[in-house]
Amino acid sequence: MTIKTVLEAVHDAMQEEMRRDKTVFVMGEDIGARGGVFLATEGFLQEFGEDRVIDTPLAESSIAGVALGAAMHGMRPIAEIEFGDFIWPTINQIVGEAAKVRYGTQGKLNAPMVLRAPHGGGVRGALYHSQSVEAFFAHTPGLKVITPSTPYDAKGLLKSAIRDDDPVIFLEHKRTYRLVKGEVPDAEYTLPIGKADLKREGSDVTIITYGLMLHHCLEAAETVEMDDIDVEVLDLRTVRPLDIDAILETTKKTGKVLIVHEDNKALGVGAEVSAIISENAFEYLDGPVSRLAGPEIPAMPFAPPLEEMYMIDSEKIANSVRQLAEY
Amino acid sequence: MAEQTGNHENGAFERAVRTAAESGTDKPAVSNTKSNKQTPVVDEKPTDSPDLLSMYRRMVLCRALDERIWMLNRQGKAAIMASSQGHEAGQIGSVEALKKGYDQFYIYYRDLAVLLELGLTPTEIIKGFVAKEGEPLSGARQFPTHGAHPEYGIINLSNVVATHIPQGVGAALSAKMKGEDRVVIIYFGDGASSAGDCHEAMNFAAIHKLPVIFFCENNKYAISVPLKNQMAVDSVASRAEGYGMPGIEVDGCDITAVYEATFEAAQRARSGQGPSLIEAQVERYLPHTSDDDDSIYRPPEEIEEAKKRDPLQMLKDLLYSSDTLDEEQEDLINKDARQIVNEATEEAENAPYPATNDFYKHVVGDNPA
Numbered sequence: 001m002t003i004k005t006v007l008e009a010v011h012d013a014m015q016e017e018m019r020r021d022k023t024v025f026v027m028g029e030d031i032g033a034r035g036g037v038f039l040a041t042e043g044f045l046q047e048f049g050e051d052r053v054i055d056t057p058l059a060e061s062s063i064a065g066v067a068l069g070a071a072m073h074g075m076r077p078i079a080e081i082e083f084g085d086f087i088w089p090t091i092n093q094i095v096g097e098a099a100k101v102r103y104g105t106q107g108k109l110n111a112p113m114v115l116r117a118p119h120g121g122g123v124r125g126a127l128y129h130s131q132s133v134e135a136f137f138a139h140t141p142g143l144k145v146i147t148p149s150t151p152y153d154a155k156g157l158l159k160s161a162i163r164d165d166d167p168v169i170f171l172e173h174k175r176t177y178r179l180v181k182g183e184v185p186d187a188e189y190t191l192p193i194g195k196a197d198l199k200r201e202g203s204d205v206t207i208i209t210y211g212l213m214l215h216h217c218l219e220a221a222e223t224v225e226m227d228d229i230d231v232e233v234l235d236l237r238t239v240r241p242l243d244i245d246a247i248l249e250t251t252k253k254t255g256k257v258l259i260v261h262e263d264n265k266a267l268g269v270g271a272e273v274s275a276i277i278s279e280n281a282f283e284y285l286d287g288p289v290s291r292l293a294g295p296e297i298p299a300m301p302f303a304p305p306l307e308e309m310y311m312i313d314s315e316k317i318a319n320s321v322r323q324l325a326e327y
Numbered sequence: 328m329a330e331q332t333g334n335h336e337n338g339a340f341e342r343a344v345r346t347a348a349e350s351g352t353d354k355p356a357v358s359n360t361k362s363n364k365q366t367p368v369v370d371e372k373p374t375d376s377p378d379l380l381s382m383y384r385r386m387v388l389c390r391a392l393d394e395r396i397w398m399l400n401r402q403g404k405a406a407i408m409a410s411s412q413g414h415e416a417g418q419i420g421s422v423e424a425l426k427k428g429y430d431q432f433y434i435y436y437r438d439l440a441v442l443l444e445l446g447l448t449p450t451e452i453i454k455g456f457v458a459k460e461g462e463p464l465s466g467a468r469q470f471p472t473h474g475a476h477p478e479y480g481i482i483n484l485s486n487v488v489a490t491h492i493p494q495g496v497g498a499a500l501s502a503k504m505k506g507e508d509r510v511v512i513i514y515f516g517d518g519a520s521s522a523g524d525c526h527e528a529m530n531f532a533a534i535h536k537l538p539v540i541f542f543c544e545n546n547k548y549a550i551s552v553p554l555k556n557q558m559a560v561d562s563v564a565s566r567a568e569g570y571g572m573p574g575i576e577v578d579g580c581d582i583t584a585v586y587e588a589t590f591e592a593a594q595r596a597r598s599g600q601g602p603s604l605i606e607a608q609v610e611r612y613l614p615h616t617s618d619d620d621d622s623i624y625r626p627p628e629e630i631e632e633a634k635k636r637d638p639l640q641m642l643k644d645l646l647y648s649s650d651t652l653d654e655e656q657e658d659l660i661n662k663d664a665r666q667i668v669n670e671a672t673e674e675a676e677n678a679p680y681p682a683t684n685d686f687y688k689h690v691v692g693d694n695p696a
Contacts, residue, residue: 051504064493069494069499070498075504097485102692104473104474108474164692
């Protein structure tokens with residue numbers, strides 16, 4: 001085991017897969033000589049050369065579209081979108097095209113590509129460097145959407161994403177990049193896509209979450225220990241496909257579920273998780289399925305007090321947990 | 328055009344091409360003047376000289392099939408049809424210059440002749456239009472002619488115009504990375520040439536000198552919008568200079584000229600010299616699709632004028648003038664085509680609709696990593 005940051009885990013996963021498989025390559029803006037704006041591909045150009053580390057023009061639709069074409073013809077591209085906020089020009093190529101390759105060709109073609117993007121806020125990124133983008137992709141059959149929270153998960157899931165035979169959207173919360181450190185095995189490992197992970201066991205209330213929010217939820221769980229509330233925390237890790245079994249299992253165990261995500265609430269991941277619980281575990285509930293999620297404003301503002309108002313922290317989570325526990 | 332038939336050394340490409348490197352900034356990237364040949368010959372031509380009589384036979388079949396499918400639509404049996412009438416020489420001439428079963432063909436919805444040339448049978452094609460079991464591209468999940476046939480190198484994934492252009496460039500990137508000498512030809516209309524994806528794809532392909540032929544079938548209409556409302560320049564090919572690749576304007580109704588231009592572009596692509604943009608000036612004789620009514624926006628005289636350069640008639644005239652075709656043969660060819668189309672129609676119409684038992688299949692793979 002070695003202590004790594006999320007960023008190092010992402011870097012190492014790609015590096016190992018590129019060493020293992022010659023069809024894996026990276027493309028994106030500033031990923032070559034610069035090593036990526038966050039340094040996720042630092043040293044790649046030197047190690048793998050410019051044929052496999054392609055600095056692209058500033059043109060996101062073609063980053064996705066060219067990657068998709070290469071993927072349909074035997075390569076395993078990892079396309080980086082510099083910030084999640086710049087991912088919108090790829091929607092046509094990803095939601096409109098990549099997601100439908102397999103279905104629209106009756107399985108004759110498939111697209112083993114990964115579209116990576118740092119996303120999320122709390123980094124003074126304002127409207128255009130803070131957005132959460134997962135719900136838009138998670139709505140789409142044919143895609144897989146991964147939102148890791150720890151270095152261990154990021155590495156194992158990114159390696160699986162690269163080896164997966166379908167398009168995977170891999171969303172790394174940029175605030176976790178250097179903030180979150182954790183143990184990562186030195187030996188080779190992968191993690192299954194679509195499996196949630198119980199990050200904390202408890203008996204009174206379940207928090208279901210993913211990404212950066214996991215860490216705030218774990219902190220909140222410790223805080224409410226003093227109130228004698230025993231919190232279970234389920235990290236979804238993958239938001240499409242959702243791990244329905246794990247969601248129902250923890251619901252049946254605690255009977256009270258709070259869903260926490262940074263993305264805004266309406267029609268978000270929490271809405272789907274809540275509906276799954278209502279449809280399948282209604283009789284186990286001891287309280288309303290609750291959501292603590294981003295506000296219904298277009299995006300995260302810049303000024304510190306405004307950003308703070310947007311972001312969910314452990315205090316807000318602890319308050320929601322207490323309310324639900326008292327129900 | 329008769330005098331140029333088979334004369335590959337002084338072909339249409341020679342007459343039409345001007346590379347970006349050659350052309351000055353004050354001049355268009357394309358011209359009909361002769362320019363120096365820059366490309367060394369690195370590959371044998373797929374056929375020494377295209378068999379024009381055979382190509383005529385295939386064009387007759389395509390026209391007959393196209394007319395039949397249009398009729399099936401009018402009979403309420405085919406839901407939608409985008410006719411290829413007027414585009415056939417551009418399609419057949421370009422496929423003839425490439426390696427079937429090896430090169431990759433990113434086509435769009437008006438490429439009926441490309442499908443036939445690459446090996447789809449009339450029965451399989453009609454099955455697509457009447458959405459029957461055995462349709463080979465998507466199992467009749469998609470609109471007719473859409474889906475993929477990897478063995479034939481056919482990819483027509485999407486109905487969204489121009490989205491396939493960067494994908495085709497990605498296919499070419501893959502070929503280059505794998506060290507294959509495969510060429511990717513991307514067919515699209517003048518309408519698609521305005522899309523951002525077209526620009527991004529051409530730029531990317533030119534930067535990396537990818538083995539791509541951008542083949543624009545310019546029929547001068549994007550559904551109802553005429554060329555003058557689509558672009559301020561005279562030709563799509565003239566844009567090539569801005570990307571740093573050759574732009575070639577060619578008479579898309581002249582099958583020999585198209586063959587020559589495509590062959591030269593393929594040689595350049597195969598030898599690592601990068602992409603080319605061919606603009607084949609073709610005609611559209613029917614409305615955009617069977618759901619369109621072109622009488623609202625297009626004067627009938629314009630269509631009559633366009634029919635004066637019907638690629639089928641032009642090739643027929645060429646064959647008559649060289650005594651390669653006579654009336655007896657022509658009748659036989661027409662009769663054969665009718666019979667093939669009749670039999671294909673019957674077989675396709677009698678086929679069952681696809682079963683619904685794999686409705687949920689092929690959303691994602693069965694074997695996740």
